[in-house]
Amino acid sequence: MKMKLRILNNFICLLFLVNISCVEEIPIEAETFESLLVIEGIVTDELKTQQIKISKTYPVDEDFPESLSGANVRVRNSNGSIFSFSETSPGIYESTDPFQAQIGIAYVLEVETPTGFYESTPSQVDGKSQIDELKSFKTTNNFGEVGVGISVSSSGAGAVNKYYKIEYEETYKIQAPYWKCCDLIIDENDEIVSVPKTREEYICYNTLKSQNINLATTNGLSENNLDNYLVNFISKEDVKLAYRYSLLVKQLEIGEEAYSYYETLSNLSENESIFSQYQPGFLSGNIKSSNTSENVIGFFTVATVDTERIFYNYTDYFDPTEDFRPLITAPCDVQFYEDKEVLKQLIKDGRVKYFSEDPPGVFKVIRPACVDCNYFGTNQVPEFWTEE
Amino acid sequence: MKNLVLLVLFVFLSLSVRSQEQTRLDFSYADETVEDVLLQLEEASGLSFFYLKNWLPKDRFSGEFKDAELEDILDDLFQNTVINYYIMDDRVILTENSIIYDNFSQGFLKRTDTSATTITSIPTREKAPIFYEENVAQRRILTYKIGRENTGIRKRSYSLSGNVIDVISEEPLSNVAILVENERTGTATDVNGNYTIQLSPGEHLITTQSLGNASITKRVIIYNDGSLDFQLDQDLEQLSEVLLDSKSNENVKEVFTGTSQIDVQRIKTIPLVLGERDLLKVAATLPGISKAGEGSLGYNVRGGREDQNLILLDNGLIYNPNHFFGIFSALNPFTTGSVDIYKGSIPTKFGGRLSSVFDIKTKKGNPNEFSGEGSIGPVTGNLALEIPIVKEKSSLIVGGRATYSDWILNALDDPSLSNSEASFYDVIAKYNHQFDAKNELNATAYFSNDQYSITSDSLYRYQNRMFSLTYDRKLNSNMDATLIFSNSNYDFNIDYNTEFANSFTSGYIIKDSKIKLDIAHEINKKHTLNYGLSSKYYVVDPGKIEALGNESLVVTQELAQEKGLESAIYFSDAFEVNEKLLINGGLRFSIFNSLGPDLVNSYAPDSPKNESSILSQTQYGDNEFIKTYSGLEYRLAARYFLLEDFSIKAGYSSTLQYIHTLSNNTTAAPTDIYKLSDANIVPQKATQYSIGFFKNFLDNEYELSLEGYYKASKDLLDFETGATLFLNENIETETLQGEGKSYGAEVLLRKNFGDLNGWLGYTYSRSLIRLDSPYASQRVNEGEYFASNFDKPHDFSAILNYKLTQRFSFSANLVYQTGRPVTYPIGKYVFNNAEYVVYSERNKFRIPDYYRLDLSFSAEGNHKIEKLAHSFWNISVYNVLGRNNPYSVFFVTTDGEVKAYQSSVFSVPIPTITYNFKF
Structure with missing residues (x-):
């Protein structure tokens, strides 16, 4: 999205051969604030502890969502079963027992808070689609950037149109710019000494959940299959690509109503053309207050899920001797401090780390991020991680 | 003695x-x-x-x-x-x-x-x-x-x-x-x-x-x-023509309120963006006519929507007279002869739109000598030729204009831009044949084309096509008959081309053919009649999508054609009661037939229209009347001379509109779809009351007018948040039809001649809409009146020309407008791991006020007779003050975070040089 805006910006400005800023970010000011209830829940066909999130809206110039505690949450289905939920952390409600959504059965979410009672319209899913293939390939995106794309192909059962929300979780390997043996500490004699590192600081991993709304449908296609739907694209300048990258694709099959809700949410949160803007307005979901006309934000839906994981390496697509690997951090200048007291203070503050010791007792130091990958991820190897 | x-x-x-x-x-x-x-x-x-x-x-x-x-x-x-x-x-x-x-x-x-x-x-x-x-x-x-x-x-x-x-x-x-x-x-x-x-x-x-x-x-x-x-x-x-004579008391004398004329000759020095002389932009500096913003398509006349203007070029309808998001108008300034705008009381001979009529006439070519006019500017080149065909009898005028911006984009190194494109052109030809003093034939053909792509995988294209034939015959010294045939076409295409299986091409087409007979008949000194009838046949292909390329799995989908017949019969009498009082009263009866074939849903009357409330479906055969709407439109205008050069005028007009644009954007776009009224979408209606005082000073050197109006409209089309408009078979399930009201006062002071001339216009106006319904999802702002997207209460424009010498002149253009309303979020929330904003009341806030000063300087070549061509240079600077006027403010979720952006179209001074020549 950011990319799109930048390009648009250039496009318009260059069209008229004037270097002007046509789209600029402005600070958000809170004009008015209205506190509304936000309910988010997707119950899947995986047998697991299902989760419902309840929060409240917060002012546009603040950063922290306000979770809503103390609600009674339950899910009913058309067979008469009731699944109760309990709050496990503020605003997060998990089913007391694991359960799974069943195909062809309607589910309703009920939420009771001190101020009201809220209920969703029934939601059901009628099929389950399999991911046939996840594929990575070198490509160029719309804006002319070279990188690696991942596409999904899947086949849907039955003749009805399929609606998908595709979520993913990306995990990538991080390598600190330098491998070093040691750390610097101040010993009991108030001397700077080097000691071997006690933890892995060279290779780490970071995992991110998808934040954008990825939707796909077979509505309007001649087959009920998704064929090479582009899930994600990473530019070769992106550090995620630098060593080894893995993507877990979670394909949720949802109903048409849920699909159009997410589609509108996505339309309202992006800007395709600076000349014409989508008319903003309140987006009604499928959750309503049973006793008041209060607006409630959010959507409750059931979904069938299929997941698939893929790995690839930078070297699968690029030659590091020609296309240099993107750096996790820069600059990484080696520093030397004559004044030991200054150096001690920097070490105590955690502002420098060991780089070299030559001659013994004379240390060169560097910015910690250049020798410790934990700044960017975790040194714990994920369970699913495989090398080659 | x-x-x-x-x-x-x-x-x-x-x-x-x-x-x-x-x-x-x-x-x-x-x-x-x-x-x-x-x-x-x-x-x-x-x-x-x-x-x-x-x-x-x-x-x-x-x-x-x-x-x-x-x-x-x-x-x-x-x-x-x-x-x-x-x-x-x-x-x-x-x-x-x-x-x-x-x-x-x-x-x-x-x-x-x-x-x-x-x-x-x-x-x-x-x-x-x-x-x-x-x-x-x-x-x-x-x-x-x-x-x-x-x-x-x-x-x-x-x-x-x-x-x-x-x-x-x-x-x-x-x-x-x-x-x-x-x-x-x-x-x-x-x-x-x-x-x-x-x-x-x-x-x-x-x-x-x-x-x-x-x-x-x-x-x-x-x-x-x-x-x-x-x-x-x-x-x-008797000719009921509005003369553009610079020394005339026409504004005081004319019976209709709310009329404006643009003198095409006079606007040549007015500074305009990127050196393009633009009739419609000049129109927008007059009171009562405005645009939502610099990059929005179309004009809002007296608080009306963009689709409520009847834009006629030589009697043929032009659906979208704009290039490149309305930054340029698609009318060739060299071939255009006059523009008359009716925004108050509309003569009975016009109908079908609620707010205004832009009656644009192309010049007649010179039947005796070949001549031409052209300009070379930074964005376009323009050439118009007048070609005699039969001496003193018939002539042809042709004009063509095209951009070269596309070449500039392609020449750039940046790969993301070299794949982009934006280009347009328009051509017009008018043939005039004077059989004799009594018989005259005019034929006009017009074509405009726009093409642009903002990302390399999509290409947008839109086209206007128009052909009109006008035959004027003087039946006798008191009666003139005009027979008009016209055919108009508007279509757009969106091509989406990816490496994947979802590439498609989609399109929309609207066509109409009109025949009209108009008779101006002077019965005697006191009564001048104007009567006639017209009929217009619409054919709309409301949407089609098909696979692009062999790999694509997109299936062809096409909505059923819509057809309609809009007919009218009208009569008016300009009655000169006495020397002071002139009354022009008339009636227009219009009727619209929605024609088959179509499968029409009927919905339960007491529930919102959606798939579950469909009671029955009826299949109508080809050209079968599905639904007929009709109405009598009243038009009344009166002028009374209080003094020889001071008059008061009043007008009342009611209008009906059977065609609507579907748009869920805040401003109009070229891809807005025109929809005909049908069984479930009723026509829009409006009534306007207007009053005005017109005074000329110093032998008509100065004109001053003060006009006020109140307009109420019904059944304006709007949409639920997130409505899908394109390829939607049951569009009525997502539409809202609401009421509008607008009112305003307009002041215009015009100095018509002298070395310093120009005008100052100020408008105070409001444009409000109400979308109410028993169902919450179809209510906007609690069913209360709210400001429309183009509601700009204060609007001030000044255009001043100063002639320094015979060859050098300066012009200035100053605009001030209240910022337009925007919908601002009332809070944020986290959903799907990312932040989103929540919007509540529509158009409750405004972007900052808009102001802009443009200057231009024109230097004409000398008038030596031996010279091959007369030339003139225009140097203009648009937005001299460099004011960063916001066009819109919007909120985008980027990497899980909400960010606010402000866009502006021309935020720095833009200098341009245009070379004009005449031979």
């Missing part, structure tokens, strides 16, 4: 004046002083003019002549002045008040040589005597001496005879009354336009009166038998 002395001194034999062999020439001038015109004329004709500077009026005039005699040019130039002229070989002598005659009494000739021409006649300038017709109020009464004074016996009466012809057609006029004022005598012309009347010696006032022609009063002094011919102008009112 010096005049009388002169009168006594010189005696005349004849009235025939100014007869001399003349070379014919092409000549035009726009908004120039008489002196400037004379200087140019000297160069063009090789003649020398003799005059005293202080005789010349300071007024500015415009005129255009093809293959005209010098006398025609001078007659026109001096018609409203007190200057007379005499042509002698290569010299032209001007006189103030007096006429130089070249026939003298014998005795006189004996005494002098020919070069000693003498002042002889004494026209007197009179201030509008009561027996004058209004439209000749400014005209002088010329005095003519008839016959040679006989020193012998004086008879009781002498006979005056002569011939009366129409000045334009040069046809003799029969049945013209020749009346002698205050003497109860008179006669009428015969079939050949001849008359004879007996008059006593001495002074008489003779007035002509006829239907369809203006009256003329002449003062005669009878000395003997003699002759006096009359050349009558056609009556301005």
Whole structure:
């Protein structure tokens, strides 16, 4: 999205051969604030502890969502079963027992808070689609950037149109710019000494959940299959690509109503053309207050899920001797401090780390991020991680 | 009494004046002083003019002549002045008040040589005597001496005879009354336009009166038998044309409120963005006409939506007269002759749109000589040619304009931009054929094309196509008939091309064919009728999508064609109750038939329209009437003169609109779909009340007007948040139909001539909408009135032109507007691991106010006759102050975080140079 805006910006400005800023970010000011209830829940066909999130809206110039505690949450289905939920952390409600959504059965979410009672319209899913293939390939995106794309192909059962929300979780390997043996500490004699590192600081991993709304449908296609739907694209300048990258694709099959809700949410949160803007307005979901006309934000839906994981390496697509690997951090200048007291203070503050010791007792130091990958991820190897 | 002395001194034999062999020439001038015109004329004709500077009026005039005699040019130039002229070989002598005659009494000739021409006649300038017709109020009464004074016996009466012809057609006029004022005598012309009347010696006032022609009063002094011919102008009112004469009291006199005219010649120096002369942009500087923003398509007239304007080019409908998101208009400025805008009371002959009519007429080509005009600017090149086909009978005018911005984009290194494109062109051709004085045919063909892509995988294209035929026939001196046929087409395409299986091409087309017969009929001096009928057949292909490329799995989907027939019959009478009061009242009955084939849903009446509330479906056959809407539209306008140059006008008009654009954007876009009314979407209706005061000062040099209006509309189309409009078979399930009201006061001060001229306009207006429904999802802002997307209460514009010398001039354009309303979020929330904003009440906030100053400087080449082409350079700077005027404010979720952005279209000063030439 950011990319799109930048390009648009250039496009318009260059069209008229004037270097002007046509789209600029402005600070958000809170004009008015209205506190509304936000309910988010997707119950899947995986047998697991299902989760419902309840929060409240917060002012546009603040950063922290306000979770809503103390609600009674339950899910009913058309067979008469009731699944109760309990709050496990503020605003997060998990089913007391694991359960799974069943195909062809309607589910309703009920939420009771001190101020009201809220209920969703029934939601059901009628099929389950399999991911046939996840594929990575070198490509160029719309804006002319070279990188690696991942596409999904899947086949849907039955003749009805399929609606998908595709979520993913990306995990990538991080390598600190330098491998070093040691750390610097101040010993009991108030001397700077080097000691071997006690933890892995060279290779780490970071995992991110998808934040954008990825939707796909077979509505309007001649087959009920998704064929090479582009899930994600990473530019070769992106550090995620630098060593080894893995993507877990979670394909949720949802109903048409849920699909159009997410589609509108996505339309309202992006800007395709600076000349014409989508008319903003309140987006009604499928959750309503049973006793008041209060607006409630959010959507409750059931979904069938299929997941698939893929790995690839930078070297699968690029030659590091020609296309240099993107750096996790820069600059990484080696520093030397004559004044030991200054150096001690920097070490105590955690502002420098060991780089070299030559001659013994004379240390060169560097910015910690250049020798410790934990700044960017975790040194714990994920369970699913495989090398080659 | 010096005049009388002169009168006594010189005696005349004849009235025939100014007869001399003349070379014919092409000549035009726009908004120039008489002196400037004379200087140019000297160069063009090789003649020398003799005059005293202080005789010349300071007024500015415009005129255009093809293959005209010098006398025609001078007659026109001096018609409203007190200057007379005499042509002698290569010299032209001007006189103030007096006429130089070249026939003298014998005795006189004996005494002098020919070069000693003498002042002889004494026209007197009179201030509008009561027996004058209004439209000749400014005209002088010329005095003519008839016959040679006989020193012998004086008879009781002498006979005056002569011939009366129409000045334009040069046809003799029969049945013209020749009346002698205050003497109860008179006669009428015969079939050949001849008359004879007996008059006593001495002074008489003779007035002509006829239907369809203006009256003329002449003062005669009878000395003997003699002759006096009359050349009558056609009556301005009967033609019901709005003259763009720079010195006219038309604004005070005209019966309709809320009319605006754009003088195409005069806008040539007004600074405009990127050097493009733009008629519609100039229109937007007039009160009551505005745009939502710099990058929005279309115009909002008196609080109406963009789709409520009827834009006619030579009587044919243009659906989208805009290029590149409305930054340029798609009308060629070189071929356009006039633009008349009706925003208040709309004449009955127009209908089908609620807010306004833009009646744009293309120039007629020069039937005698080849000529051309062109411009080279930073964005486009433009060339217009006038080509004679049959001398003095038929001509062709063609104009073409194209961008070169596409080449610029392609030449850039940036790969993301070299794949982008934005280009447009438009071409127009008009053929005029004058069969004879009574029959005229005009044919116009127009085409415009826009193409742009913002990301490399999508390509947008849209096109206007229009063809019109207009046949004018003068049935008799009181009746003019016009037969119009037109065909218009608008279509857009969106191509989406990816490496994956979802590439598609999609499109939309609307076509209409119209036939109309219009008759202007002057019954008598008091009643002028206008009546006619029209019918328009629409065919809409509302949407189609199909696979692009072999790999694509996209299945072809096409919505059923929509068809409709919109017909109207209308009648109006301009009734001149007395000299002061003119009433134009009329009725228009319009009827719309929604035609099959179609499968029509009927919905349960007491629930929101959605798939589950469909009660039944009915299949209609081809051309079967699905639904018929009709209505009587009332149009009433009245003008009353409070003073000679001060009038009050009032208007009431009701309008119906059977076609709607579907848009869920805040501003209009080229991909908005036009939808016809059908079984589930009712027509829009509006009524407008308007009142205005019009005053001219200083001999029409200044015009001041104050107008107020109140407009109420019903059944305006809007949509639920997130409605899908394209390829939606059941669009009615997502539409809302609400009410609108708008009101405002408009002030316009205009200085029409002088070295400094231009106008100042200020409007205070509001435009409000209410979308109410028993169902919460179909209610916006709790069902209360809220500001529309283009509600800008304060709107001030100033356009000033200053002519430094004959060749150099400056122009300035200042605009101030209240910022337009936007929907601002009331909070944020986290959903799907990312932040989103929540919007509540629509259009509750406003973006900052808009203001802009543009300047331009024009330098004309000299007017040497030998020069191949006349040229003129225009240097203009748009947005001199560099004001970063926000166009919109929007909120985007990027990497899980909400960010606010402000966009502006032209945020820094934009200088441009345009070269214009004429040959």
